[in-house]
Amino acid sequence: MIIQRVVLNSRPGKNGVPVAENFRLEQSTIADTIQVGQVRVRTLYLSVDPYMRCRMNEDTGSDYLLPWQLSEVADGGGIGVVEESKQDNLAKGDIVTSFNWPWQTVAILDGSLLQKLDPQLVSGRLSYYLGAAGITGLTALLGIKEKGHVAVGANQTMVVSGAAGACGSLAGQVGRLEGCSRVVGIAGTDEKCSILVQEMGFDAAINYKKGDVAKQLRELCPGGVDVYFDNVGGDISDTVISQMNQNSHIILCGQISQYNKDVPYPPPLPPDIEKIRKERNITRERFLVLNYMDKQEASVLQLCQWIQEGKLKVRETVVEGLANIGAAFQSMMNGGNIGKQIVSVSK
Numbered sequence: 001m002i003i004q005r006v007v008l009n010s011r012p013g014k015n016g017v018p019v020a021e022n023f024r025l026e027q028s029t030i031a032d033t034i035q036v037g038q039v040r041v042r043t044l045y046l047s048v049d050p051y052m053r054c055r056m057n058e059d060t061g062s063d064y065l066l067p068w069q070l071s072e073v074a075d076g077g078g079i080g081v082v083e084e085s086k087q088d089n090l091a092k093g094d095i096v097t098s099f100n101w102p103w104q105t106v107a108i109l110d111g112s113l114l115q116k117l118d119p120q121l122v123s124g125r126l127s128y129y130l131g132a133a134g135i136t137g138l139t140a141l142l143g144i145k146e147k148g149h150v151a152v153g154a155n156q157t158m159v160v161s162g163a164a165g166a167c168g169s170l171a172g173q174v175g176r177l178e179g180c181s182r183v184v185g186i187a188g189t190d191e192k193c194s195i196l197v198q199e200m201g202f203d204a205a206i207n208y209k210k211g212d213v214a215k216q217l218r219e220l221c222p223g224g225v226d227v228y229f230d231n232v233g234g235d236i237s238d239t240v241i242s243q244m245n246q247n248s249h250i251i252l253c254g255q256i257s258q259y260n261k262d263v264p265y266p267p268p269l270p271p272d273i274e275k276i277r278k279e280r281n282i283t284r285e286r287f288l289v290l291n292y293m294d295k296q297e298a299s300v301l302q303l304c305q306w307i308q309e310g311k312l313k314v315r316e317t318v319v320e321g322l323a324n325i326g327a328a329f330q331s332m333m334n335g336g337n338i339g340k341q342i343v344s345v346s347k
Helices: 126-130 135-148 166-178 190-198 213-220 234-241 271-279 289-308 322-333
Strands: 002-008 023-029 038-048 075-085 095-102 106-110 157-161 182-187 204-207 225-230 244-252 283-286 316-320 340-344
Touching: 002 322, 023 322, 038 095, 038 126, 038 322, 075 126, 095 106, 095 126, 126 340, 135 166, 135 225, 135 244, 135 289, 157 166, 157 234, 166 182, 166 225, 182 190, 182 213, 190 204, 204 213, 213 234, 225 234, 234 244, 234 271, 316 322, 322 340
Parallel strands: 157 182, 157 225, 182 204, 225 244, 244 283, 316 340
Antiparallel strands: 002 023, 038 075, 038 106, 038 340, 075 095
16 A cells, blocks of 8 residues: 655754754555554544654653654654554544554554544544643643642742643643642743733733843742743743742753753753752652653543633644645744644545
8 A cells, every 4th residue: 555654854963953854755655454453544633742853863862762763754643543453442433542653644553552532522623632632731731730739729820931832831721720820921922922811811921032031020920930830941941940939849841942952851950040949949850741641541531621611722733734744843843833733644
């Protein structure tokens, strides 16, 4: 069977900025028949995420991420429909997902590694399972629950950097739902800041490209910062940490400002900021959602309930066509999107 697939065409270099040309669309073939335990799936949606930048390097800098290989098919979060099955618990027409879905139109996969999805939980919006009701939503919810130490009635202020991104836009809303009394976002355009406040229920938002961030933060968080959901690292995070309270908590989700730099993950803080962190007993522990998969089922049900009740607002940027996944990746890494970046491969 002839299929289309996307492979890693070139590496941007550890300090390089990824471009669409780092990926290549090509024709390939898969077997016409499947073996016992296998399923043939047609790809519906693929997820494009910042962590994938690490996979473009020969060394990902992480013990849980494998690098993509040159001229080999890329992979990541994906959703598809079963077209043929020789796996006992999967049938033709089932909707399934995997963290390691190949970037190709049709694939033959090990059925035991696929998770069956219930379209009704997301009212048929299957792409939500790659975002708000998937690993992105789980990262926001479990990050806050496990590392944020948020308590109802504790009058806590949360700050979210990268707040208009896939995870940040959910994290601020989840922080409020879990009990934070004030939520402030940091984003890169006035449009993003407006959406955070008017659609997502943030109390305020700061455009870090305009004005003095530290001054605005002091004005918007007069009682200091109790919980910081850190999606970006770098200078913005240093500014936030310097205004955090005693015994406060950093949820170390991502470091997108550092992804194109040859530094360890998580990157060490500058000496003056690390001094503040230690003096104020601010926790800053690496958070990896995959370590909490025993809580996945209950957490997904909670996220789906909030979505259906209208308490969790979802924004997606959907790009049509496998051929455009490289451009979608470049746009996402340049901060051009609001919410989750999804590629629609087939209907």
